[in-house]
Amino acid sequence: VKKLLVDVDCGVDDAQAIMVALAAPDVQVLGITCVSGNTSVDNVCRNVLRVLHVCQHLEIPVFRGASKPILENTLSAGHFHGLDGLGDAPDPEAPGLEMIQREGAVAAMIRIASEHAGEVSLVATGPLTNLALAVRIDPTFPELLKGLYIMGGNTESRGNCTVCAEFNFAADPEAAHIVLNEFSCPTYIASWEFTCRHKLPWEFCDGWLAQDSEKARFMKRIFRHSMEACNDGTFDKELVAGSGFVSCDSYAMAAAIDPAFVTASRRVAVTVELTGAYTRGMMVLDTLELLKRRHKAFILEKVDLERFKALMMAALK
Numbered sequence: 001v002k003k004l005l006v007d008v009d010c011g012v013d014d015a016q017a018i019m020v021a022l023a024a025p026d027v028q029v030l031g032i033t034c035v036s037g038n039t040s041v042d043n044v045c046r047n048v049l050r051v052l053h054v055c056q057h058l059e060i061p062v063f064r065g066a067s068k069p070i071l072e073n074t075l076s077a078g079h080f081h082g083l084d085g086l087g088d089a090p091d092p093e094a095p096g097l098e099m100i101q102r103e104g105a106v107a108a109m110i111r112i113a114s115e116h117a118g119e120v121s122l123v124a125t126g127p128l129t130n131l132a133l134a135v136r137i138d139p140t141f142p143e144l145l146k147g148l149y150i151m152g153g154n155t156e157s158r159g160n161c162t163v164c165a166e167f168n169f170a171a172d173p174e175a176a177h178i179v180l181n182e183f184s185c186p187t188y189i190a191s192w193e194f195t196c197r198h199k200l201p202w203e204f205c206d207g208w209l210a211q212d213s214e215k216a217r218f219m220k221r222i223f224r225h226s227m228e229a230c231n232d233g234t235f236d237k238e239l240v241a242g243s244g245f246v247s248c249d250s251y252a253m254a255a256a257i258d259p260a261f262v263t264a265s266r267r268v269a270v271t272v273e274l275t276g277a278y279t280r281g282m283m284v285l286d287t288l289e290l291l292k293r294r295h296k297a298f299i300l301e302k303v304d305l306e307r308f309k310a311l312m313m314a315a316l317k
């Protein structure tokens with residue numbers, strides 16, 4: 001059984017990634033930690049509970065984490081995910097926040113990782129604030145992990161929220177810097193450009209949402225807002241608009257579930273730009289090895305799209 005800890009800023013694609021994990025065989029989600037990003041951390045907590053409710057997995061503990069990035073709170077993603085993070089589609093059945101654990105996300109991450117030392121893969125699909133705080137509190141935290149799977153950063157400086165930065169890194173560059181520089185466990189990065197090169201064609205999405213299940217009906221409701229936003233001209237036209245949907249966070253999840261889904265032959269030391277006027281939050285790849293860093297990350301390059309589609313299909317069955 002593959003043991004996962006999932007750290008999310010639950011927008012629409014985070015919800016998809018969680019649903020993928022819950023439907024995958026031989027995967028155990030030990031806990032879900034929440035961080036502010038796509039929406040406020042309270043909305044993130046609510047959204048995770050909504051996802052667990054529709055998937056009938058409310059037994060999975062959910063923890064509230066950082067309510068702000070380490071330094072500056074400059075970004076929001078309401079235009080894409082909706083102000084509530086899940087497409088502003090009201091849900092009267094949503095479980096209340098009293099279901100959130102009293103233990104905080106950072107303490108829970110460290111505890112769960114130590115209880116299953118060497119066995120847990122951490123999948124991070126939001127700003128890396130909670131992970132950075134965890135390593136500050138317990139410097140051995142990264143060593144306890146089997147692997148770290150990050151959706152974030154970019155390999156060709158193509159931005160999706162600032163000129164050249166990807167949202168999760170741009171939302172908390174200091175946290176991304178701490179994690180990329182200090183986490184020594186095997187690290188896998190699903191960059192923005194990588195995810196965009198593996199779009200789910202719209203025809204696939206139609207069939208995906210047309211499945212006869214509560215989960216598919218739920219997805220249809222929360223998904224409408226971001227499907228429309230894909231074509232509203234906000235995004236890089238070559239990478240995003242037109243031919244399909246990019247479920248960014250689901251690719252990092254797929255890699256954590258089964259490495260056979262992806263090719264990641266490229267290993268590079270990576271860091272994050274903190275000070276550039278145009279480049280703050282941009283991922284920097286040290287291909288020339290000038291930084292002399294021992295720890296290198298695996299950069300995801302290719303997805304087996306047919307297998308990925310099957311995984312996505314199963315998530316809404």
Ligand code: BDR
Pocket residue numbers: 011012013014038077125126151160166167168192248249
């Ligand atoms: C990332 O930013 C968020 O809006 C998505 O949920 C994803 O994690 C893509 O840049």
Ligand code: CA
Pocket residue numbers: 008009010011013014038125126249
């Ligand atoms: Ca996310």
